[in-house]
Amino acid sequence: MHIAEGVLPAKILISGGVISACFTAYGLKKLKYKEIPKVAILSGLFFIGSFIHIPLGPTSVHLILNSIVGIFAGWASFPAIMIALFLQAIMFGFGGITTLGVNTFNMAFPSILAYFFFYNFAIKRKSNKFLFSLSLFLTGAGSVAFSAFLLSFSLFLAGQKFYEVAKIAFIAHIPVMIIEGIIVLFMITYILKVYPELLEKERG
Amino acid sequence: MMKKILVVILIIFSPFSIFAHKLNIFAYYEDGKINVESFFSDGTPCKNCEIEIFSDNNSLIFSGNLDKKGEITINKKLNQNIKIKVKASMGHESVFYLKVKKSKKTKIIANNKPKIAIKQIDQKNLLQQIRIIVREELEKQLKPIILQIAKIQGNLTEKIVSAIGYIFGIFGLIVILKKGR
Numbered sequence: 001m002h003i004a005e006g007v008l009p010a011k012i013l014i015s016g017g018v019i020s021a022c023f024t025a026y027g028l029k030k031l032k033y034k035e036i037p038k039v040a041i042l043s044g045l046f047f048i049g050s051f052i053h054i055p056l057g058p059t060s061v062h063l064i065l066n067s068i069v070g071i072f073a074g075w076a077s078f079p080a081i082m083i084a085l086f087l088q089a090i091m092f093g094f095g096g097i098t099t100l101g102v103n104t105f106n107m108a109f110p111s112i113l114a115y116f117f118f119y120n121f122a123i124k125r126k127s128n129k130f131l132f133s134l135s136l137f138l139t140g141a142g143s144v145a146f147s148a149f150l151l152s153f154s155l156f157l158a159g160q161k162f163y164e165v166a167k168i169a170f171i172a173h174i175p176v177m178i179i180e181g182i183i184v185l186f187m188i189t190y191i192l193k194v195y196p197e198l199l200e201k202e203r204g
Numbered sequence: 205m206m207k208k209i210l211v212v213i214l215i216i217f218s219p220f221s222i223f224a225h226k227l228n229i230f231a232y233y234e235d236g237k238i239n240v241e242s243f244f245s246d247g248t249p250c251k252n253c254e255i256e257i258f259s260d261n262n263s264l265i266f267s268g269n270l271d272k273k274g275e276i277t278i279n280k281k282l283n284q285n286i287k288i289k290v291k292a293s294m295g296h297e298s299v300f301y302l303k304v305k306k307s308k309k310t311k312i313i314a315n316n317k318p319k320i321a322i323k324q325i326d327q328k329n330l331l332q333q334i335r336i337i338v339r340e341e342l343e344k345q346l347k348p349i350i351l352q353i354a355k356i357q358g359n360l361t362e363k364i365v366s367a368i369g370y371i372f373g374i375f376g377l378i379v380i381l382k383k384g385r
Contacts, residue, residue: 033382040375044368051364083374087367 001064001151001173002050002088002095002103008158016154017101020082023108027078035076042069043080046107050088054175061176067143067184070111071119071199081108102154110146114139122188133185140184141177148173228354229290229300232343238278241351242270242290242298249274254291260284 008016031039049065069077082104088094095103122135148170155169191198227250231240238257242250250270257266257278270276270290282304291297 028378031378031382033379036375036379036382040372043371043375047367047371048364051360079378083371087370091363091367 001106001147001169002085003099003106003151003154005096005098008099008102008154012154012157013098013102016099016105020078020101020104020108023075023078024082024104027075030074031076031079035073039073039076039080042073042077043084045069046081047084047087050094054179061172064107064144064147064176064180065183066107066111066147067114067140067180068187069108070115070143071139071184071188074115075112077111078104078108081111106147106150106154110143110150113146114143118142136185136188137181139181141181144173144177144180148177227290227292227296227298229288229298230347230351230354231288231300231302232347233282233302233304234340234344236279236281238280238282238286238302239275240270240278240288240290241275243274244292250290250292256289256291258287258289260286262287
């Protein structure tokens with residue numbers, strides 16, 4: 001889900017860069033001193049996630065795991081994801097430096113939205129098992145879906161010729177949505193059972 | 205507590221550090237020559253490294269050194285599988301098993317007609333011969349690609365581990381900046 005260099009026009013690159021820089025600064029400001037090691041681990045997790053490929057017909061898609069970063073890091077997911085994407089760009093050529101802002105926004109913003117809407121809803125409805133599980137699943141799946149939507153939208157803004165590519169990119173990520181939904185569901189359910197303080201601290 | 209954390213870190217990173225110095229060997233046999241190339245996971249050749257070749261029954265049949273490019277070509281006719289061992293400094297060594305196909309003579313069946321001997325080649329044998337030739341040609345053609353893949357794979361693990369290190373380093377800087385305020 002990394003947009004490469006030379007695909008997007010300058011106005012989108014600059015807008016994405018400015019928006020992401022503002023959110024990253026805000027995320028760093030809100031980042032508590034004690035939470036820094038946890039956010040560093042999440043950044044590493046996000047970095048590794050991109051190397052876990054799922055074969056899908058003639059192509060393959062990779063895990064994104066942005067929802068997990070969003071749940072644990074909150075607003076700090078912007079700096080966490082930006083650092084991971086920056087290293088992926090300079091060391092592996094995934095994405096690029098000019099597209100760093102757009103790519104960061106496409107990954108981090110949905111993770112925060114999924115955290116605020118689906119995850120918080122799941123915690124409020126903890127007594128209702130069905131609603132709780134569904135909301136957790138949607139935290140993972142929704143985060144990827146919204147990222148795919150933003151990716152498609154970015155490509156669509158770049159010109160009509162990208163429309164078909166964008167549509168394919170969105171459809172190709174449906175398996176990732178399902179997989180990440182399941183990962184979040186099991187992961188959060190388990191953490192709530194064994195170490196709920198880890199999540200409660202974040203919400204505070 | 206600190207000791208526990210240190211042990212966990214050592215356990216997590218120990219396989220990576222071993223893999224980071226992995227020694228790769230690539231070898232093939234062609235026209236009575238054994239071609240060997242050896243390089244580390246980061247793609248650097250195993251310069252002047254010691255090489256030993258053992259026969260099927262584990263007896264030493266060749267001993268020598270690779271060149272500056274980490275390569276060697278040995279003139280030796282083989283009719284059995286061999287084991288190639290390359291030794292680098294600081295106890296790094298790797299083993300490669302090279303399978304050598306035994307050449308099979310083509311069956312020639314002559315009919316009873318005098319003067320005109322028509323050579324009939326058994327169809328099964330012919331197919332086998334074609335397979336061997338195609339396989340050998342493919343191995344030759346694919347050699348650079350296989351080498352490239354091996355080099356990239358080696359680099360990938362190292363790069364991922366170093367990137368994780370950079371991430372922790374960057375967040376370490378954030379810690380210092382936050383503490384300074």
